[in-house]
Amino acid sequence: MQVEPNKYVKELTQEKYKYGFTTDVHTDIIEKGLDEKVVRLISEKKGEPDWLLDFRLKAFRYWQQLEMPTWAHLTIPEIDYQAISYYADPTRKKDGPKSLDEVDPELIKTFDKLGIPLEERLALSGMAVDAVMDSVSVKTTFKETLMEKGIIFCSISEAVREHPDLVKQYLGSVVGYRDNFFAALNSAVFSDGSFVYIPKGVRCPMELSTYFRINAANTGQFERTLIVADDDSYVSYLEGCTAPMRDENQLHAAIVEIVVMNRAEVKYSTVQNWYPGDAEGKGGVYNFVTKRGNCKGVDSKLSWTQVETGSAITWKYPSCILSGDNSTAEFYSVAVTNHFQQADTGTKMIHLGKNTRSTIVSKGISAGKSQNSYRGLVRVSGRADNARNYSQCDSLLLGSHCGAHTFPYMDIHNETAVVEHEATTSKISEDQIFYCNQRGISTEDAVGLIVNGYAKEVLNKLPMEFAVEAQKLLSVSLEGSVG
């Protein structure tokens, strides 16, 4: 690099949360509160068929019986589910924009600021993007190019209209509405999200990407992503998220479902950068997400990679059900918490098929007064012969007021299983810092270097563009944590 590296880092660290602006577009927000009427209203606004309304209502009625789970290692202030608006539509036009011209120019500016290649002229970055702002999918690029190959990449509302059979077949098949509190809530009120279908034998030529943004105040975002990779297909999917800086907390409860058929492969990468609240712990997004993939087919493969730097509270366990024989699952995660952030994140690997393999690599970094937990489950069922799991979770502590916790569960019901779990917790050694200082590297830069090296194993799994962004995010998130 020709540029002076210190300057670069400094620039980054000074900018704090750069996505904290709000966009002044006219937004159609429905009244606060949640009851059956609201569920019906959302369904009506989206012009949904009856079966989907039924699905929502069933989920809503089930949700009403549930209580918010308390088992996570999190202190969640009471959430008033009646004080949130469950639907905000910044496009306010009939059926969503048909072309770029129809999109509110303010909105395009927003996505420009976020660096999202919404415009065709940014085609060079070679990514197809579905951008979701508040509750509605704003624009999907490259749709036609993808269509030539038979790939469907659109908002889920559009998919409900145009590919109802596919949606009906797979929606709720991996994460049922009875799965958990937030999954039930999402199933009742989900507004939009992305739908991806990769037909048999197709290798998706570009990275597919969704960008989520909460803009309107006092709204919750409840998107739903459904990815189906048919036999022998391949897709790499990226997800990014940001939100404006607000003093109140915002709620985000999403569901991601992935179905992987015979010999197909799906790679799902997330850079989660919701607004984490300020240094005093005020504001920030509550991120309660259910993500799960089912490796249904033989020799299928699913890989989750996540970089979690944002959100005031994260409650997220991207999981894999390895039901196909010889299927493989991976989970790579870097979770950074600073100030008053709390994260309880990890994965579940459910081995059902024979000769299934899973790998878990989780790196937690805690600084400030934050709490960072890894919670994971590895279950090997009685039929899952020769299952193999390797888990590694390391925690790095920066500062003496933060916490790093590990809660792994292993339920083994098969004698042929080989399951290993290792965890370490430590701080950056003084020797390493001293070594860097000796060579003229300031302590802050040294910490940046060491943290990046520590997270490398995971960052390397991200697609190129994301890896760069993730690295920047790491340094920004940890700003001010050394000293």
Next chain:
Amino acid sequence: MKSEQQYIDLFSQCEAMICRHSAEAMNAPRAKAFADFERIGFPTRKQEKYKYTEVADLFAPDYGLNLNRLPIPVNPYEVFKCDVPNMSTSLYFVVNDAFDKHDHPAAQLPEGVLFGSLKEMSEQHPELVKKYYGKLADTAKDGVAAFNTLFAQDGVLMYVPRNKVVEKPIQLVNILRADVDFMVNRRVLVILEEGAQAKLLVCDHAMDNVNFLSTQVVEVFAGENAVFDLYELEETHDSTVRFSNLYVRQEAGSNVLLNGMTLHNGTTRNTTEVTLAGRGAEINLCGMAIADRNEQVDNHTFIDHQVPDCTSNELFKYVLDHQATGAFAGKVLVREGAQRTCSQQTNRNICATREARMYTQPQLEIYADDVKCSHGATVGQLDENALFYMQQRGISLQEARLLLMFAFVNEVVDQIRMEALKDRLHLLVEKRFRGELNKCQGCAICKN
């Protein structure tokens, strides 16, 4: 609450009788324990701590209780020889939950050291017992501890005064003896003052083929620079249920070794909670379980690093055969400010059959940054290469498997700080694997 109700009723009816046959220091906490038990009842599987054991079901059957303290016509010294060759111990017996009053032929204790019936000691040294009894076992937090506090009438007190060293290991044999399904609730209080040293070996045996349920609460106070070893060996039978809650509090510079070995059992739940309250305290916590048929072993450990410079080492190993179920949950908490903590936790398990189940849950909760903490857990089978290697050299597959399993659990046995006992256990473990150890070894009844 059905299971609890029969005990709530029983206590309400028999409170006077229970108290009459116990001592003041043990009666005092009963009222609070009763209120706590009424409120929280038995732990359920919804509680993280008891995720793998359904407590209420185990207490549901109708067990007899000897609340009226009728004497049991057995002289353990005549029928029981749980001897360890080449090791002389001071031998004591507890029959069911009553301290055996026969003469103790081999007992030699240094002056000032107390060892005997908790009930009697409470009468003789009420201040001492009052100061420590029930101070670690929080009845508000654990339903089983509340239950035990409610019904325990006797048990054992061990007291080692300042700087006294008890050279000769003390052996305590718990015998379960009854003609009908029977429940025992015993209480052990161990107090080591500053600089005191002692070793205690506790063996659990069941003599009769009826259903037994035993609850036990052990409270250990290790003063500054005290050294204490506790070995617990369970050799009971399939229809025994054991609940053991062991609480340890360590002051600065103390060194405690806890080793729990389960060779034969029915359903066992061991809860171990260690508080490291003084700088430089060290705990070595290990355990081993060999389980087959429908045996269940559930070990739950919790180590609380409250102050800086403490060390904890944990090692648990399980071998599960047939339909046996094993569970291990180990939590290490490093509190804010507990810098330079060193903590290691290892749990290794072998499932020998498809029906065997293992649940493991090693947990770390850390609030300090200058620490070295690690945990590791594995579940697997015997190494095929090693088996093949041995077969190549003319060792039968059966023998090779035994050798490997033997070596596997011996890592825990090797932690024992008494040579003679170590040898003895090597032998017992080998016999156990060979299936020759159907019941306890050395007991006259089993030999017949």
